Amino acid sequence: MVSISPIPSTAASRTTTASAPSLDVVAETDPTPAYAPDPTDQRVWRCVDCGQRFWKGSHWREMRDTLAAVSGERG
Numbered sequence: 001m002v003s004i005s006p007i008p009s010t011a012a013s014r015t016t017t018a019s020a021p022s023l024d025v026v027a028e029t030d031p032t033p034a035y036a037p038d039p040t041d042q043r044v045w046r047c048v049d050c051g052q053r054f055w056k057g058s059h060w061r062e063m064r065d066t067l068a069a070v071s072g073e074r075g
Ligand SMILES: [Zn+2]
Pocket: 011, 014, 015, 016, 021, 047, 048, 049, 050, 051, 052
């Protein structure tokens, strides 16, 4: 019987399998990956385990605006 084991992508699998990934705020002088926004424009966090960047993007703002609109209707 032949079994094939997929090789996990280290960057993605580490973050998703870690119960509590540690995040560091990215310094403005740190090199920024192409997919991430400039840390001088907005706050960006970096996973200390795999280096993946996290930030409050457009989805975050839409969610916040929706919540603000809902709470605003109630006075
Ligand atoms: Zn990670």
